[in-house]
Amino acid sequence: MRHNRPVVLSFSGHDxxxxxxxxxxxxxxxxxxxxxxxxxxxLTEQNTHNIKKLIPQHPDDIVAQAQTLxxxxxxxxxxxxxxxxxxxxxxxxxxxTQYPHIPVVLDPVLAAGGGTDLxxxxxxxxxxxxxxxxxxxxxxxxxxxRRLTGLTDLNxxxxxxxxxxxxxxxxxxxxxxxxxxxxxxxxxxxxxxxxTWDRLPASYHGSGCTLAASIAALLAHGIEPxxxxxxxxxxxxxxxQAAYLSGKGQHNPNRFFWMEQEQ
Numbered sequence: 001m002r003h004n005r006p007v008v009l010s011f012s013g014h015d016x017x018x019x020x021x022x023x024x025x026x027x028x029x030x031x032x033x034x035x036x037x038x039x040x041x042x043l044t045e046q047n048t049h050n051i052k053k054l055i056p057q058h059p060d061d062i063v064a065q066a067q068t069l070x071x072x073x074x075x076x077x078x079x080x081x082x083x084x085x086x087x088x089x090x091x092x093x094x095x096x097t098q099y100p101h102i103p104v105v106l107d108p109v110l111a112a113g114g115g116t117d118l119x120x121x122x123x124x125x126x127x128x129x130x131x132x133x134x135x136x137x138x139x140x141x142x143x144x145x146r147r148l149t150g151l152t153d154l155n156x157x158x159x160x161x162x163x164x165x166x167x168x169x170x171x172x173x174x175x176x177x178x179x180x181x182x183x184x185x186x187x188x189x190x191x192x193x194x195x196t197w198d199r200l201p202a203s204y205h206g207s208g209c210t211l212a213a214s215i216a217a218l219l220a221h222g223i224e225p226x227x228x229x230x231x232x233x234x235x236x237x238x239x240x241q242a243a244y245l246s247g248k249g250q251h252n253p254n255r256f257f258w259m260e261q262e263q
Contacts, residue, residue: 003033004033005033005034005035006034006035006074006076006077006220006221007034007035007037007073007074007075007076007220008025008029008034008035008036008037008075008076008077008078008079008213008216008217008220009037009038009039009066009069009070009073009075009077009078009079010022010025010026010029010036010037010038010039010079010080010081010213010216011038011039011041011062011066011078011079011080011081011083011092012025012038012039012040012041012079012080012081012082012209013040013041013042013043013044013054013081013082013084013109014040014042014043014044015044015046015206016044016045016046016047017046017047017048017205017246017247018246018252019048019205019206019246019250019252019253020205020206020209021044021081021082021206021209022038022040022081023206024206024209024210024213024253024255025038025079025081025209025213026038027255027256028209028210028213028214028217028235028255029213029216029217031214031217031235031255031256031258032214032217032218032220032221032235033217033221034217034220034221035073037069037073037075039062039065039066039069040057041056041057041062041081041082041083041084041088041092042054042055042056042057042082042083042084042085042088043055043057044082047247047249048205048245048246048247048248048249048250048252049247049248049249049250050249054084056084056085056087056088057088059085059087059088059090059091060091062088062091062092062095063091063094063095066092066095067095070095070098070099075099075102076102076103076219076220077102077103077104077105077216077217077219077220078095078096078099078102078103078104078105078216079104079105079107079212079213079216080092080104080105080106080107080131081107081109081208081209081212082109083109083123083127084123085123086120086122086123086125086126089123089126089127089130089131090126090130092131093130093131093134096131096134097134100134103136103137103216103219103225104131104134104135104136104137105135105136105137105139105212105213105215105216105219106131106132106135106137106138106139106166106212107139107140107208107209107211107212108127108138108139108140108144108148109144109208109209110124110143110144110147110148111143111144124147124148127148128148128164132148132161132164132165132166133164133165133166134165135165135166135167136166136167136168136219136225137166137167137168137169137170137212137215137219137225137228137229138161138166138168138169138170139169139170139172139208139211139212139215140161140169140171140172141171141172141173141174141175141208142154142157142171142172142173142174142175142176143175145157145158145161145169145171148161148164149161149164154171154173154184155184155191157171158171158184158186158191159186159189159190159191161186162186162187162189167187167225168185168186168187168225168226168229169185169186169187170183170184170185170186170211170215170229170233171183171184171186172208172211174199174207178199179199180196180197180198180199181196181197181198181199182194182195182196182197183195183196183197183233185226185229187225187226192226193226195230195233197233197237198237200237200240200241200243202240202243202250202251203249203250203251204240204243204250204251204252204253205249205250205251205252205253206252206253207236207239207240207253210235210236210239210240210253210255211232211233211236214231214232214235214236215228215229215232217232218231218232236253238257238258239253239254239255239257240253241257242254242257242260
């Protein structure tokens, strides 16, 4: 039997430790029965603790790869993760504007899980001015939402991100000092819904990548954004609940937890 595997094109960084970035996207997309196409935005020197070095790829190469892929593949959704340089934003934006009918899921990776800053003012401004107006679903954590808006209150942040052009915004609350995790969904000029999840005990490498890629995969299957956001949170939470250690730092989400449940 032939299965429908919609194509998701991921613009993301390469994580040599295998926990985040393009590897996380591919594992998540495959788990959702999608075909994962990928373009590396930046190479990194990193492990399960932190990123030590970021090596952005040439923007002309990014555009050329995208054009070659899009001439061949029927891409259903763009998923954007680590960008790393403002010129990369410009390159990705040039691709998005040629395909305005393709939904965009943007995970605005501004810092590594270990704390390394992966952005500057120039990159932030480029993301705000060029990418947010093209974004179907934005998935910042609370710290990223504050940096993108310059505001403190998360409700204000969500409304501001809508004003900046995003259609739907999910602000995740794992970085907040709260007993449980509250994720706030913003759409149509208001806070649409708040989701509450049990806070898990560990620190995780690639959780944001997993969430955004899951949303992208579900959109690629034709699921509406609100339902996709809800289902992606459930998938991500179970991936984190089943996480494992591969090194001495953060835990890796087990994105194939569903396979083990079937055994």
